[in-house]
Amino acid sequence: MTRQDTARADRARRHTRYFLRWARAAAPVHLGADIDMTGVQAHRAAASAEGRRYxxxxxxxxxxxxxxxxxxxxxxxxxxxxxxxxxRYERVHAKLAIDSGSADEGRRAVRVAVLPDVDRLDLAGIQQLVDRYRNGAAEDLPGAEGVRRLGRLPPPLGQLAFRTAVSSRARRAELLGTVAVSSLGHRRVDTFHSYGGTAVTLTAGRIAEVPVARATRVAVAPVLRLGLTFDHRVLDGAAAADVLDDLALLLEACDAALPGGWDAPQRRSGDRPAHQGDQSGRPVAPRG
Known part of the structure; x- marks a missing residue:
């Protein structure tokens, strides 16, 4: 990599450094749970058979x-x-971190896009946004021009501009979302945690086939280790554990026979049937 390429890559990551300095004020705490993804994988397979990819x-x-x-x-x-x-925010905007390319190119970076109103989008609508942000040109991403401006500013001014922008609650939701989601499932990563600047950050590794207990028998099922990082300034541990448990229940309730995997885009976690304990599947032992 030439000196010019190095300088260009440095400018491209300035906004990440500004975010990390701002995020030092947070008090992140990490939780994790194993999720039986049998229903999700079945729904993905059924959708694929009909020509739809999720x-x-x-x-x-x-x-x-x-x-x-x-x-x-x-x-x-x-x-x-x-x-x-x-x-509190009235709507749910999700910040998604997207891998932007191969490390062989020497310019690997992470794209960040905020998907607005994910609480009101169905699964197909969310997938359309994910595909748009993953496959579209970097300069077309929401907020791309702001990132370029930060890269052109001298670092002290860039840091000040970033802090000024996120000091507004409404602007912070537009730039950082109200929940952050990051995945490294394309590699052999079981567990990782990060802080995305929101009260709750979700992290996902690969889906691995592991033994799970189903009533009186042991079966092999696709299991995802879901990480949840919460900002202790905003949320207490018991409340964060409730969020993680509801995420697990909803993902495990995914049914290939239902539109969107569940019953309707407006469904809320409180509408689900009660959890059936070991009937839904739980890993027998932690993965190595």
Missing amino acids: SVVSYLLYAAGRVLADHPEANATTAGGIVPRTL
Whole structure:
């Protein structure tokens, strides 16, 4: 890589550095749970047979939209300095981190796009946005011009501009979303955690075939390790655990016979049948 290429790559990552400096004020705490993805995988296969493709991350976004809408205390942010406050959002906007290319090109970077109103989109609508942001030109992504402007500013001014932009609660939701989702499922990654600047950040690794307990027998099922990082300034551990549990219940309730995998785009997590314990499948032992 030439010096010019290095300088270009450095400018492209300046906004990430500005975000990381701003995010140092957070108090991230990490949780995790194993999710039986049998229903999701069956739904994906049924959709594929009909010529429709759904990525795993779209199911995560769908579930996140429904569950965060059902838990407004988690769809929130912190504000204020000397007198801190917690402010709730009325809509759920999801920030999605997207791998932008091969490392062999020497310019690998992560695209970040905010998908608005995921609590009101059906699975097909979410997949359309994911495909648009993943396959479209980087300069066409929402917020791309703002990122370029930050890259052109001298670092001290760029940092100030970033902090000024996210100081507004409404603007912060547009730039960072109200929930963040990141996946490394394309590699042999079982578990990772990150903080996306929101009260709740969801992280997903690969789906692996592992033994699970089903009533009185042991079966092999596709299991996803779902990570949840919550900002302790906004949310307490018990509330965050409720969010993670509802995400697990909703994903495990996915049914290939139902539109969208569930029953309707407007469904909320509280409408689901009660969890059936080991009937739904739980890993017998943690994965190595």
